[in-house]
Amino acid sequence: MSNVVALDHLFDARRLWRGQPQARAPSRQPTGFALLDAALPGGGWPEGALSEVLLPLDGIGELTLLWPTLARLTRAGGLVALVAPPYLPFPAAWAHAGVQLDRLQVVRAEPRDVPWATEQCLRSAACAAVLCWPQQPDDRTLRRLQLAAETGQCLGLAMRPASAAAHASPAALRLALETNPARLRVLKCRGGNPPARPLPWPLPAGMSTTSSPGSLFAAVPDRA
Amino acid sequence: MLWACILLPQLALDGVLRRHATPDEPLVLVDGPVQRRVLRAVNTAAKTAGLRAGMPLATAQAICARFAAVEHDPAETTRWHDFLAAWAYRYGAQVSRQMPAALLIEVEASFRLFGPWPRMEAMLREDLAALGFRHRIALAPNPWAARALAGVHDGLAITHEAPLKQALGQLPVERAGLPSEAAGSLRRMGLRRLAQVYALPRAALGRRVGTDTLDQLDRLDGTLATPLTLYQPPDHFESRIEFNYEVGATGQLLFPLRRMTGDLAAYLAGRDGGVQRFVLRLEHDRGAATDIPIGLLAPERDAAMLFELARGRLDLVQLAAPVRALQLIARELPPFVPAGRDLFDVRPQQAVPWEQLRERLRARLGDDAVHGLAVHADHRPERAWRDHGDSVAAPPLSRPGWLLAQPVPLRDREMRILAGPERIESGWWDGDVRRDYYVVETAAGQRAWAFCPAGERGGFMLHGWFA
Structure with a gap:
């Protein structure tokens, strides 16, 4: 045991490989919740892809989940479009959550125009994030939205009813909020297995703490 | 000064063709009295079929079975001339459409903006080709010479007096823009080229052909400066297709x-x-x-x-x-301010700026389909927001993220009151509101913002969701 070799050298000489060959760079789209970031393979929202949030009811915390992301994006000057929200976003509360109201745009659309408007917003690359509430989208519509998000390198967020969980979806990430008991379940995440156990809801706020598993991984130097 | 002359040999025909759905089929322009219709201009396909300008319509019908005949409309041609003058105005401040079927642009002043003449000429040709007008271009130190040279040459560029003299000398007498009788009599005298005319003693020539011809000869070589009527662009745009x-x-x-x-x-x-x-x-x-x-x-x-x-x-x-x-x-037609784009802005293809996206959305969804959000200083929730303008600072109160456009009755027997009441009483001047607001949790686990009339505790109306 006299010859102590640092792990780094072994990596450099390619004599030692990582089990997971591609160490991912931390996502540039953290959710703002350390616990959720740690549970997701990319460490945050999948970039340039569609994510779904499945909701059994309105008013159970969907905005609490999204506000930190929207606040971060709008503060950085990005534009956030809400396509056909079911209710009026109450400006005082959104401002209180840190969202820059002048970077927020609401698009009113008839149900049949919602997929079109969402696709235009996603594809245009003019928006940092697009939130949509599509009514009964079929598989083709969702695939189009996913492609549009890829083309426009835009964060697409679709709010859908919980019943949609039974059907497959091309979205890169599917989260389901549940009530009674309140918890957050990751149904699907591209690039990794979804965590087996649901996360508690409401999630403790805060970007990252030393004890979170995400930071443990981040402490290991990454090697591409 | 250097003047570019753009000669439009088929202005009337091009104006018709560019609006025609099938420009490749035989098409002719006709005019003249009803008894004797004459072909005024023919397109390439018609020419291939054997039709010629100046032919009577009856003859043309005997030669070619199917061709489209369009009535020649001088007013329409004038409109196209105007349109092209408006287009040319971007290349020079002095544009004249005084001469028929020709545009004159003073270009030397624009060289610093558009680059030297060959590059500018290429730009002019590219634009005209895109607009669908056939053309001949010549450059000369004065407009009259440019016009005369464009009639004979295409792409000739003369920037100095000496080569101009030489080029004018080669010009046939009848192509120099002289009065037709004078040109005819010069020709009968055996003078074919302008060089021979310039060589004659001036006083004797003046007696034979008149001062008009002398003036034109002087204009061509630049010794007589005649001002042109310059084009003034109109401040509105109108276009009509019948x-x-x-x-x-x-x-x-x-x-x-x-x-x-x-x-x-x-x-x-x-x-x-x-x-x-x-x-x-x-x-x-x-x-x-x-x-x-x-x-x-x-x-x-x-x-x-x-x-x-x-x-x-x-x-x-x-x-x-x-x-x-x-x-x-x-x-x-307000001034246009192009949107600033970052030089190092790496953006995906198909990217459109937000302004363009917003117009696209409004075009399909309606004028008021896209709006912003702003906090307005009012206690009543319905009026505490605006869809445009700047925000005031939001009061540090507990407010729901979603607001219902119309309050609806909240029928839930097992709901728990989490906070409240918060009395909102305002607006005696327009739409009085007296309500007690509560934060309640429904049996299903939703957090709602509900109110009941001030002082009561029942008949809850749902007004928002704390999502």
């Missing part, structure tokens, strides 16, 4: 519409302006014309974008009667 058949579907209007919006964009680029509001007018045989106003939030001048917007509005129109003519009218 169909010789009835158009029953809006889809058939797209081709002429694309030309019109393209012309509008060319005109706007010429005056460095944008358009914020324009009207598409569909004229019918009977009844009032259908006006389709197209409004934009900010001035724009991109041809593709204008077409797309106009098309979006046109698609929504139900035609009550067949369309006989299409007109595009733009009266308000």
Whole structure:
């Protein structure tokens, strides 16, 4: 045991490989919740892809989940479009959550125009994030939205009813909020297995703490 | 000064062809009295079929079975001349359309902006080809010489006096723009080239051909300066296409519409302006014309974008009667400020700026479909927001993220009151509100913002969700 070799050298000489060959760079789209970031393979929202949030009811915390992301994006000057929200976003509360109201745009659309408007917003690359509430989208519509998000390198967020969980979806990430008991379940995440156990809801706020598993991984130097 | 002359040998025909759906089929322009119709101009396909300008219509019909005959309209030709003058205005401040079927542009002053003449000439040719006008271009130190040289040469560029003298000397007498009798008599005297005319003693020549001819000779070599009437661009744009058949579907209007919006964009680029509001007018045989106003939030001048917007509005129109003519009218032409783009901005393909996206959304979804959000200083939740303008600071109160447009009764027997009441009592001047607001949790686990009339505790009305 006299010859102590640092792990780094072994990596450099390619004599030692990582089990997971591609160490991912931390996502540039953290959710703002350390616990959720740690549970997701990319460490945050999948970039340039569609994510779904499945909701059994309105008013159970969907905005609490999204506000930190929207606040971060709008503060950085990005534009956030809400396509056909079911209710009026109450400006005082959104401002209180840190969202820059002048970077927020609401698009009113008839149900049949919602997929079109969402696709235009996603594809245009003019928006940092697009939130949509599509009514009964079929598989083709969702695939189009996913492609549009890829083309426009835009964060697409679709709010859908919980019943949609039974059907497959091309979205890169599917989260389901549940009530009674309140918890957050990751149904699907591209690039990794979804965590087996649901996360508690409401999630403790805060970007990252030393004890979170995400930071443990981040402490290991990454090697591409 | 250097003058470029753009000669448009087939202005009338090109003006018709560029609006025609099938320009490759034989087409002729006819004019003259009804008894004796004469072909005025023929396109390439008609020429291949053996038709020639100047032929009587009856002869033409005997030669070729199928060709389209369009009435020659001098007013229409004048309009195209005006349109091209407006286009040329972007290349020089001094543009003249005084000479028939020709445009004169003073270009030397623009060299610093557009680059040397060969590059500028290429730009002019590219634009004209895109607009669909055949042309010949010549450059000379004075407009009269440029016009005369364009009649004989294409692409000739003369920048100095000595070569000009030589080039003019080679010019045939009848192509020099002299009065026709004078040109004829000079020719009968055995003078073929201008060099021979310039060599004659001036006083004797003047007695034979008159002062008009002398003046023209002096204008050509630049010794007599005659000012040209310069073109003043109008401050509105109008374009009209009349169909010789009835158009029953809006889809058939797209081709002429694309030309019109393209012309509008060319005109706007010429005056460095944008358009914020324009009207598409569909004229019918009977009844009032259908006006389709197209409004934009900010001035724009991109041809593709204008077409797309106009098309979006046109698609929504139900035609009550067949369309006989299409007109595009733009009266308000505010200055155009291009959007600033970052040099190092790496953006995906198909990217459009937000302004353009917003117009596209508004074109399809309606004028008020896209709006912002702002906090307004009012205690009543219904009035505490605006869809435009700047925000005031939000009060540090607990407010729901979602607000219902209309409060609805909240029927839930097992709900728990988490906070409240918060009395909101305001607006005696317009729409009095006296309510006690509570934060409640429903049996299903939703957090609601509900109110009941002040002082009571029942009959809850749901007004928002703490999502």
